[in-house]
Amino acid sequence: MAPKSNALPVLQSDPARPSPGVGRRRFLADALRLSGGALVLLAGGSAAEALAAVQAPHPEAYRWDEHLYAYLIDTTKCIGCGSCVRACAAENQVPDGFYRTWIERYVVGMEQTHVESPNGGKDGFGPIQVGFTATKSFFVPKMCNHCRATPCVQVCPVGASYRTKDGVVMVDGERCIGCAYCVQACPFGSRFISPVTHTAEKCTWCYHRVTKGLRPACVEVCPTGARQFGDLKREDDPVRRAIAQDRVEVLQGHLLTEPQCYYLHLDKEVR
Amino acid sequence: MPEISGFSFPNDVHVWWSLMIVMYPYITGFVAGAFIVTSLYHLFGRTEFKPVARLAMATSFAFLLVASLPLQLHLGHPERGVQVMVTPHFTSAMAGFGILYSGYLAILVLEVWFVWRPEIILRARRSRGLRRAFYAALALGTYDTGPQALEVDHRAITLLAGLGLPGACMLHGYVGFIFGAIKANPWWSTPLMPVIFLVSAAVSGIALLVVLYQVVSRLQGRSPDQPCVSALARWLWFFLILTLTLELLEIIVMAYERSESWLIISELLTTRLQFSYVTMQMIVGGLIPLILLAVVVLMNRYLHERVRNTLSTVAALLCLLQVFSMRWNIVVGGQLMSKSLRGLRSPYEPELFGREGVLMAIALVAAPFVILWVFDRVLGIEEREPEAGSGSGAPEERRPAAAAGGGVHAA
Numbered sequence: 001m002a003p004k005s006n007a008l009p010v011l012q013s014d015p016a017r018p019s020p021g022v023g024r025r026r027f028l029a030d031a032l033r034l035s036g037g038a039l040v041l042l043a044g045g046s047a048a049e050a051l052a053a054v055q056a057p058h059p060e061a062y063r064w065d066e067h068l069y070a071y072l073i074d075t076t077k078c079i080g081c082g083s084c085v086r087a088c089a090a091e092n093q094v095p096d097g098f099y100r101t102w103i104e105r106y107v108v109g110m111e112q113t114h115v116e117s118p119n120g121g122k123d124g125f126g127p128i129q130v131g132f133t134a135t136k137s138f139f140v141p142k143m144c145n146h147c148r149a150t151p152c153v154q155v156c157p158v159g160a161s162y163r164t165k166d167g168v169v170m171v172d173g174e175r176c177i178g179c180a181y182c183v184q185a186c187p188f189g190s191r192f193i194s195p196v197t198h199t200a201e202k203c204t205w206c207y208h209r210v211t212k213g214l215r216p217a218c219v220e221v222c223p224t225g226a227r228q229f230g231d232l233k234r235e236d237d238p239v240r241r242a243i244a245q246d247r248v249e250v251l252q253g254h255l256l257t258e259p260q261c262y263y264l265h266l267d268k269e270v271r
Numbered sequence: 272m273p274e275i276s277g278f279s280f281p282n283d284v285h286v287w288w289s290l291m292i293v294m295y296p297y298i299t300g301f302v303a304g305a306f307i308v309t310s311l312y313h314l315f316g317r318t319e320f321k322p323v324a325r326l327a328m329a330t331s332f333a334f335l336l337v338a339s340l341p342l343q344l345h346l347g348h349p350e351r352g353v354q355v356m357v358t359p360h361f362t363s364a365m366a367g368f369g370i371l372y373s374g375y376l377a378i379l380v381l382e383v384w385f386v387w388r389p390e391i392i393l394r395a396r397r398s399r400g401l402r403r404a405f406y407a408a409l410a411l412g413t414y415d416t417g418p419q420a421l422e423v424d425h426r427a428i429t430l431l432a433g434l435g436l437p438g439a440c441m442l443h444g445y446v447g448f449i450f451g452a453i454k455a456n457p458w459w460s461t462p463l464m465p466v467i468f469l470v471s472a473a474v475s476g477i478a479l480l481v482v483l484y485q486v487v488s489r490l491q492g493r494s495p496d497q498p499c500v501s502a503l504a505r506w507l508w509f510f511l512i513l514t515l516t517l518e519l520l521e522i523i524v525m526a527y528e529r530s531e532s533w534l535i536i537s538e539l540l541t542t543r544l545q546f547s548y549v550t551m552q553m554i555v556g557g558l559i560p561l562i563l564l565a566v567v568v569l570m571n572r573y574l575h576e577r578v579r580n581t582l583s584t585v586a587a588l589l590c591l592l593q594v595f596s597m598r599w600n601i602v603v604g605g606q607l608m609s610k611s612l613r614g615l616r617s618p619y620e621p622e623l624f625g626r627e628g629v630l631m632a633i634a635l636v637a638a639p640f641v642i643l644w645v646f647d648r649v650l651g652i653e654e655r656e657p658e659a660g661s662g663s664g665a666p667e668e669r670r671p672a673a674a675a676g677g678g679v680h681a682a
Contacts, residue, residue, distance in 0.1 A: 114278075120281040155362075156360055157360055158366075176348070177351040189281070197347075198347030271613070
C-alpha cells in the first residue's frame with residue numbers, strides 16, 4: 001500500500017494554479033523562511049547564510065507544460081483484487097461509500113449480462129452464481145477519465161473545476177460552492193459531493209504524487225499492471241506507445257468528451 | 272443506503288439535487304407564468320385580463336423575491352453562493368443565473384414602480400410622519416400624476432413589459448436549459464426541455480392566478496369577473512394542451528427511436544415514477560383538468576357562474592399538481608436512474624426537517640403569499656380607480672382601512 005500522505009496541503013501549494021505574483025501561501029512560506037533567516041542572523045550567523053535560506057530554490061520545481069498525462073487500463077489484466085480502490089481511499093482520504101476509483105465485474109452470457117461493483121470493489125470480489133450461462137467474465141477498473149472536452153469543467157458556475165496544462169482535471173476545494181452541477185454533468189459517475197468537505201471531489205490521478213515524479217497510488221499498487229500511468233510528452237513512454245500503436249478504446253466515446261483514460265480490450269457491454 | 276435494482280455506478284446512488292431543486296423551477300415557473308398574464312394585458316391588449324393584471328404582476332414580483340432561496344439552501348457552501356454572481360464562469364449554464372435573475376428583477380421592480388406610482392403618490396399625500404416619509408421615498412420625489420406624466424408611465428410600462436416578457440421567458444427557459452443541456456443524462460438531455468419548462472411555467476402561473484383571483488375576490492366579498500375567469504381558463508387550457516403534447520412528444524420520440532436509454536427510462540417511468548409520472552403528471556394533473564377546462568371553454572355560454580368558478584378552480588389546482596409532478600419527475604427522476612443506464616435506485620424521500628426538507632419547501636411556497644399580503648398592505652394590489660391612467664383627479668377611497676385622513680393636495 002502506498003505511504004499515507006496528507007494530500008491537501010501539497011495540492012493547494014502546487015504549481016498548477018496560475019497565480020499572478022506572489023500567492024498568499026507562498027508569501028507566508030517565504031515570510032517564515034525569512035524569519036528563520038533572521039533568527040540565524042540574530043544567533044550570530046552570517047548575512048550570507050540568512051540570504052541563502054531565503055533564496056533557496058523551490059524544492060518542487062515542477063513545470064506543468066513539460067508533461068501531458070494519460071492513463072491506460074488493460075481490462076484483461078485486472079483480477080479484481082481491489083488493491084487500487086483501497087490504496088486510493090487511503091491515499092486521498094476518500095469518505096466511506098464514495099469512490100474516486102472503483103472496479104466493475106461483468107459476467108456476460110449470450111442473452112444476459114450481470115454487472116456489479118459491491119463497495120466499489122474495495123473488498124475484492126467473491127465467487128458468483130448467475131442465473132444464466134456465462135460465456136465470459138472480466139473486471140473493468142473505472143475512475144475519472146480526465147476528459148479533454150470536460151462536461152464537468154464546462155458546467156462549473158464558478159470555475160472551481162479546471163483542467164491543468166499537464167492534462168489533469170481538478171477541483172479547487174476552496175472555490176467549489178457544492179452545487180453538484182458537475183456531478184450531474186459527468187457521464188461516468190466519477191464525481192461526488194464529499195460529506196466531509198461539502199465540495200465536489202474526484203480522482204486527481206494523485207496529482208500531489210505525480211508532480212513529484214511518483215505514480216498514482218492505484219497504479220503503484222496494481223499487482224498485474226492492469227493500470228498504467230504515462231506521459232504523452234515522453235517519446236519512450238510505454239503508455240504513449242500503446243495509445244499510438246494499439247487498438248485502444250475510451251468509455252462512452254459517442255459523447256465526445258475525449259477521455260484521457262484509454263482502455264485495451266474493452267467489451268461492448270461496458271459503458 | 273438506497274436500494275439498487277440492476278447496476279448503478281457506485282457514486283450514482285445519491286440524489287444530489289434534492290427537493291430544493293424541485294422547488295426552484297416550480298417557483299421561477301410562477302414568476303414567468305404570472306408575468307405572461309400581465310403581459311397579455313399590458314403588451315397584447317387582452318383587456319379581459321385587466322382584473323388580474325396587477326395581481327399577476329405582484330405575484331410575479333413576490334415569487335421572484337424568493338426564487339433564489341432554494342438554490343442557496345441547496346448549496347454545499349451557501350456562504351460561497353454569491354460567487355456565482357461575482358465570479359461567474361461563463362461556459363456554465365448556471366452562471367447565467369446571476370445575470371438573468373438580476374436583470375429580470377431590475378425590470379420587474381421598475382415596472383412595479385411605474386404601475387403603482389399613482390398609488391404611491393396618493394398614499395404619500397394622505398399620510399403623515401414616518402409613513403409619509405416612507406411613501407415619499409418610494410415615490411422618488413416625483414409627485415406628478417398629470418395626464419402627460421401618466422402617459423409617460425404608460426409607455427414605460429409597455430416598454431418594460433416588452434423587455435420583461437423575453438426576460439421572464441429566458442429566466443425560465445434557462446432553467447430548462449440547465450437540465451436539457453446535460454448530455455450525461457438521457458432523461459434530461461433534449462432540446463425540448465427549455466420549451467417544456469417554459470410552457471409548463473405558463474400553466475403554473477395562470478393556474479395560480481385562477482386560484483388566487485377566486486380567493487382574493489372571495490376575501491373582498493365580490494364575485495369574480497366572469498369574462499376574466501373564462502379568459503384565464505381558455506389560456507390555461509391552451510398552455511396545458513401544449514405542455515402535455517410536448518411532454519408526451521419527448522417520450523414518444525425516445526420510444527420510437529428506440530434510443531439506447533429508452534429501456535431504462537421506460538422502466539423508470541413505469542416503476543419508480545409510476546405514481547408521480549403516470550398517475551399525477553399525466554392523469555390526475557393532465558387528463559382530468561384537460562377535460563374540465565374543455566368543458567369550461569367549449570360550453571362557456573351554458574355554464575352558471577358558480578359552475579364556471581368551481582370547474583376552473585379545481586382544474587387549476589390540478590394543474591398546479593401537474594407542474595409540481597413534472598418538476599419532481601425531471602429533477603428527481605433523472606437521478607434515480609444511473610448513468611450506467613443499467614440500474615435504478617429506490618425512490619427518493621426528502622427529509623421533513625432541515626435545510627432541504629419538506630417543511631422548508633412549504634415555507635418557500637408560503638413566503639410569496641406573505642410577501643403578497645405585505646405588498647397589499649403597503650401598496651394595495653387592487654386598483655382604486657375605475658380607469659387606470661385616465662387622469663390625475665383625486666380618486667375615491669374605497670377601503671376605509673387605508674383612509675388615513677388628510678386632504679388631497681394639488682400636484
